[in-house]
Structures are given as structure tokens and as C-alpha cells.
Amino acid sequence: MIRIAILGATGSIGHSTLDVIARNAEQYEVFAVSGYQRLTELLEICKKFQPKLAAVPEKEAIKFQKQLLAAGCKTQVVAGKEGLQILASTPEVDLVVAAIVGAAGLLPTLAAVKAGKRILLANKEALVMSGALFMDAVKTHQAVLLPIDSEHNAIFQCLPADFAKRSFAEQGIEKLLLTASGGPFRGWSKEALQAVTPAQAVAHPNWSMGQKISVDSATLMNKGLELIEACWLFNVQPQQIEVVVHPQSIIHSMVSYRDGSVLAQLGNPDMRTPIAHALAWPKRIPAGVNPLNLIASAALTFEQPDEAAFPCLKLARQAFEAGGTAPALLNAANEVAVAAFLEDRIRFTEIPQVISQVLDLSSIHAANDLEFLLSEDQRANQLAVSIIQKLH
Ligand code: NDP
């Protein structure tokens, strides 16, 4: 039995993970789960999976423990940020699914890294914020990092099994082709994007996801964050990554080799595939995903991203190139701007404006100290809030 902790069990990735586990219940046990606001949902999860631990915010802990008892669950509640760290590092857990959204996922994911766990990484923001520190900790603590972001999982599947042991040049790898759906506003002009509503932005054409990543997909910041994520995971530079818009989301990314071979991973757009892949790796288990019907898919098309209408991709590339704290500032500003857009406080097209102002008004420092990085995250947060206040 492999015992699993799911950080962010109540979210979209959390649900897909629980679904795959339920289909393979003879091999996997849900040992611990966390929720934040959707605690009615978390209670249902506890009733169904009977985990040993559940992490909830401090102020909800006593009430939630009572609800669990009333429902006949023996699950023990752990509270607040500390509770999340306990979940991620408790010795009984073999595997941690890092599926909390945003910067809030950084400390619990790092706790799992420091405990040397096998980690299924969905939370890209943690890696974007603290790339060098994070990857150093993975090495030091011999954690096993498996990407479940679909693009990175696809690249992982298309690389040689021992890709990390030698340079890409030695392995004849020329570049990574990171595919992007283009989001709901692909082909829209800058002018048309001014009037976009939150409801339109979260309605992704191919994927069903949480609100924040749905907006990130619409602005192309998701691809920007993924570019940075790929640089850290696969130890490459942005010039070795080409972003290709592929609206059907059937090819999830590719690796291009020196001899002209391009290896791709294909499948229906369903996160249960990368989750099942990483859960069982190097074995394969059923994921509940429909087989790919290529005849029905008919056409697979490709185009260049429109970086003028969607400046977030370029902002992310520039932040990675600037290095140090720049990606953490980009991430913090984006989180604040996306939240403001979802609350109808700024326009869609103001999201990149807020981010670039935060970067312009900040000095970039080395990012080799976690405390400092977290304080810079908070500072950029405050700066973004004040920029938004001035905008309106
Ligand atoms: P959701 O918004 O659906 O879920 C987010 C999860 O994080 C929920 O369990 C939520 O709890 C929890 N959470 C939110 N804020 C906090 C906080 N401050 N402290 C603790 N827990 C918190 O997001 P997704 O599942 O879509 O995405 C999760 C992560 O995975 C993101 O980083 C995203 O970029 C990445 N990802 C997602 C993909 C997808 O297809 N959805 C694909 C690839 C990557 P609650 O719901 O109870 O409030």
C-alpha cells in the first residue's frame, strides 16, 4: 500500500487525484488531505476515504474535528500552516501530491522535499518563486520530483529515463516544445481583450481547472509560469524552449532531438492521465480516461503565440532571465492581479500592466534565502495592491 498525502484535496487536481486513487484502491491509500475554504467538500472526502489526517485553517479546526466525529470518522485534524507541514512530512506518508494553488503551496511543498518524499508536483508557483532553492533541496534531501502539470509530464515521458544524469547536448536533445491551448481568447485583438469578463476568462475551451489557473491560461501567464517551471525541472534555458500554440490540447508537449526526431505525448485533455502516470511511475495504471480517438480529433494544428496581445509570456521569460527574486515578484504580482480581476476590480488587460509595474518598481536580489524570498513575496504583494488602488 502506498500512502498518500494530498495538499489541496478539495481542488480540481485534488479531485482528479482522488478519482485515480479510487480506481486503484488496492494499491493506494489516502492517508492525509487538506482543504481551505471548501470544508463541506473536505468532510465528504473524509467520509469516503477515511484518511488518518486532515489539515484545515486554524479557525476551523475545532468545528471540523467535531463534524468528523459526528460523521463517525476517526480522522485527526491538524491546523493551519503547521498542519500542512505535518501532512507533507509525516513519516507514514510515501507520496505527497502538491496541489495547493499559488504561493501558499510553497512551504508545505518544501516540507515534503525536505522530508525526502516522492512528490507529484502540480503547484507550479512554488517552483517559479524559489527555483534554485527548491531544486537544491530536492538534490540534498533526495526527494523524487515528478511533474503532473500536463506539459511537463509529457516532456518527462518523452525524455530518456536517465535524462538528469547527462547534459541535453550529450543526449542529442535540441529543444523542448511546450504546447499551449491559447486559452479562450486565442486570436482576439488587444482591443477586444479590454472588455473580457471573469466568467469568459474562466471558461477554458479544453480543460476544467481552478479559477486562478484558468485566468492564467487566458492571459498566457500559465505558459510563462510553465516556461520557468520547465527551466528548473529540466535544467534548460528559455532559448531551449519553444512555445507552440496547439488549440486542440491533444499533444501535451514534445522533445526535439538532433537527428530530426520529435517525440510527443498525446492524450485526451484530462489531468487524470499525468496524475496516474506519476502515481505509478515507472509502472502504468488505469486512469479512467477515454482512449484517444484520433479519427474524431481529425486535425491537429499549430501556431505561434501572440506575445503582443498576451504580454504575460514575455514578462515571465524576462523575469526568469533577470533571475534572483524576479520570478517570485512576477508570481506575487500575478496572484494579486488575477484575484483583483476575478473580483471585477481591474480589467483583463491590466493584469500584465500591474505585473510589469511591480517588476519595474522593484530591485532584484539574490534568492538564496527562504525567509528573504517570503518577505519579498509579501512586499510585491503589497506593491501590487497599491498599484491596483491607484489604477481605479
Ligand atoms: P483549485 O483552485 O481547484 O484548488 C486549489 C486548492 O488549494 C484547493 O484545495 C484549495 O482549498 C487550496 N487552497 C487555496 N488557497 C489555499 C491556502 N491559502 N492555503 C491552503 N490551501 C489553499 O486549483 P487547481 O486544482 O486547478 O490547481 C492547483 C495547482 O495545480 C495550481 O498551482 C495550478 O497551477 C496547478 N495545476 C492545475 C492544473 C489543473 O488542471 N487544474 C493543471 C496543471 C497545474 P479550498 O478549495 O478548500 O479552498
Ligand code: MG
Ligand atoms: Mg499545464
